[in-house]
Amino acid sequence: MKKALIAMLCLALLVSAAFALEETITGNIVKLPLLKNLVAKNNAAPAEQPPSEDEMELREGTFSANIKRTERYYGKQAFVVSDKDWHNVLSLVPVSLWYEGGELKKYPVLIYHEEDNGFDADSAITFLRQYNSKKVVLVGDTPEELDNILIADGYTYLLEADVEPVAPEFAPLTGRPIANIPPPRRDELISPVRGIDLTPDWLTRISPDDYTRYWSRYNTVVVCEDNYQLGLLASVYASYLNAPLFFEGRVPSDVSLARKRIVTVGRTSYTGAESYNLAQIEQKLARDYPTDKIILVNYNDLAIRETRPLYMPYTTMLNRAEIEELYSKTSLSAPFLAAGKNEFIITTDNTDKNGVKVIMEWKIARYGLDPKYLTIMASPPAIQMDENVGAREDYTEVDNHIYGDMNVMGVVDGLQDLAVGRIFSLTPSDVSSYVARDLFIEYFGRDRAFASLWPAAMIPKKADGKATDKAFRNAGFRQESVYTDEGTTGIEAERDMNHKSYIAYLAHGTVLGWGGGIQTDTLRSYNIHMDPAIVFSVACDTCAYSLANAYASGLFCANILKHGAIAHIGAVDGESVELKSSSIIANELLNGKDIGQAMLRYKQIFEAYGHLKKETQKIAYPSGREELPYEPVYVLLGDPTIRLTESPYETDEVAITEEDATFTDKIIRIRIEQADDNFMITCDRDGGAECSRGEFTFYENPVSKAYVDGIRKVEDELDPEFVPVFGDMIYLETDGFTEIASLKLKITYADGRSESHSLTRHGDLFYKCSSTCLSSTEDLIAQVYDLKTGGNRHRIFLNFNKRGIGADKIIPGYSYELELKTETATGTRRFD
Incomplete structure (x- = not known):
């Protein structure tokens, strides 16, 4: 009894102490x-x-x-x-x-x-x-x-x-x-x-x-x-x-x-x-734990950090500490991602792109790896992310077209093979938290909402936003897009950044963020902590580390990962809006692709388009004006294996028919129905120059009706610089034939009219002009480029400029039919 009383007394003392504590x-x-x-x-x-x-x-x-x-x-x-x-x-x-x-x-x-x-x-x-x-x-x-x-x-x-x-x-x-x-x-x-x-x-x-x-x-x-x-x-x-x-x-x-x-x-x-030893443990991991995912790190990055003098020190939110060691020690988190997702780590002490690529390709060949994914876990000072090229000192990214281009068996084709992502942020706290968010993403709720954010700047990008909206709506996502010319007053961080699965910003950008109102300071000021959203900044400079200089601590792409995004696509320099960027990524994600494969497809589309532009410029400007045959500025920050959805949504099918032309040749007809999408384009005639910007020659946009200031307009009533809104770009992949002998383009309008054009061949480029095509590209009606990638695979890219036939003919709808006559047709054909 005495022992019981003593025990009860001790328990009471412990409880009271606990409450006091x-x-x-x-x-x-x-x-x-x-x-x-x-x-x-x-x-x-x-x-x-x-x-x-x-x-x-x-x-x-x-x-x-x-x-x-x-x-x-x-x-x-x-x-x-x-x-x-x-x-x-x-x-x-x-x-x-x-x-x-x-x-x-x-x-x-x-x-x-x-x-x-x-x-x-x-x-x-x-x-x-x-x-x-x-x-x-x-x-x-x-x-x-x-x-x-x-x-x-x-x-x-x-x-x-x-x-x-x-x-x-x-x-x-x-x-x-x-x-x-x-x-x-x-x-x-x-x-x-x-x-x-x-x-x-x-x-x-x-x-x-x-x-x-x-x-x-x-x-x-x-x-x-x-x-x-x-x-x-x-x-x-x-x-x-x-x-x-x-x-x-x-x-x-x-x-x-x-x-x-x-x-x-x-x-x-x-x-x-x-x-x-080093080679033996690498061989052991490669042989006993096979994978198609590799992680690239610089093992010297414990001592590599940002060394440029900063305009303002980076100050933490919690304890107001001024942190000096930025963009360092990223590799510390690599083993956690490697063990958690069965990925093979390749180590290097090189920071230069050429040295990094040599060691990476050598180890891949040595250990018989067959990767599909590359995750670079290194800040730009540790492994180069961009390079300065050209007379204008533009920067181009190297993650995709250098590291992602595997020269297999010594074959240098200049085409990207790997889905590439890069993980880095300001400190190891940010990076390790990102990896934890990646490995435990099932515990983070994903709202089925999306937003295209367009602050009434750069008119063609509104078409990209509207196409993105349509894809997500058709997949059952809730639209929370903002177009400031349609009544919403501005873009707001708390409303537009939180509780989304996908966000696309489509306008001007800087190294510090979006010109439309959300920047790194905004994320900090409003204490934004996002759901694990995929964010696409279709804008200039949002991941321009080399251009950030004294503002490196505010680099938007690094900070948006810090504030909760699971992936961010941003530009290392000024970007081009010639492709419908966001809607391409959106459709790939909704088709069940991970963000790395979606980004790879976007880059591959641009490779075909880049070759088309390069060959076209040779015709129009034989003395110069060289075009890059790849998309030069966008990089993916984040794990490339992240998916938006595990279950692909149904997409429109491309109608394909074929018939025998001769014993060995075939005619393949590809019919593409264009949707009748309507939206308003409102220009600020008093203070805005956006409606008369003349930066872009071609832009794809499957719109059948266009409005300016609420009034339907056709080409002869528009400023010439605004006509690029009327254009289409179509990308197809196929295998099974070795050569296109001839190509015809037939356009059928909803009112029954049709036009047929036989395209002139110039190497792998087919084109049709309204005049000579020798003085400029403005007379081009259509271009088709056949980019052969080996193994009888073809990437066929169509660029159709409605300037050449009159913009009024696109109303109210139309469809295309490409007729490909092949010299040899074997195997199967697959169109994506």
């Missing part, structure tokens, strides 16, 4: 000098028990599979670790990711950035809040401010900031009053960042020496040379083996590797049951 730590600003000790004490791991059954197995020479200690893992648990010591980060890979019975077990790892001036955990905290993490495991000592943020509820303050009343529109719906955190620009309000609201019971601290306690039994271990390049690969292999990873000279003193099956990577003091 809770009362102490739930305020907005708290300092917990005992937090580290409390957490360490409450979560001290039990002493290891002698594994008697294991000992028996080891004595008998048999080795059971390593087994995790399930009680160490809890639901939505996440690990948080500093980037100061890469050993601690890489050793977490097999702790957080492993396979059990063929099934991937995964827990997110968030790497916060730490330097002398402070730390950056902004993105890590945002991930924990959006993921609704219930337990956080801190690795090693952490900054006190970070601990406070993790346990703060509602909205967190700065520890040293002056607390000012915040404007009513920023007040939370529930919880305590919030404070205004001083923004970089004092004339703006900046919304505070919410805390995670963890109690000490759910905030665990472990030492890196405690990693083995996550296994109830481990008979196999991996010991790696103290070498970061080898460690990147060893960590992935350890994850596949579900084995603890140690580094030479860093095995904890209380861990004995006696009677363990040791796998060594590099030079170590241990005798390994398996031993690998």
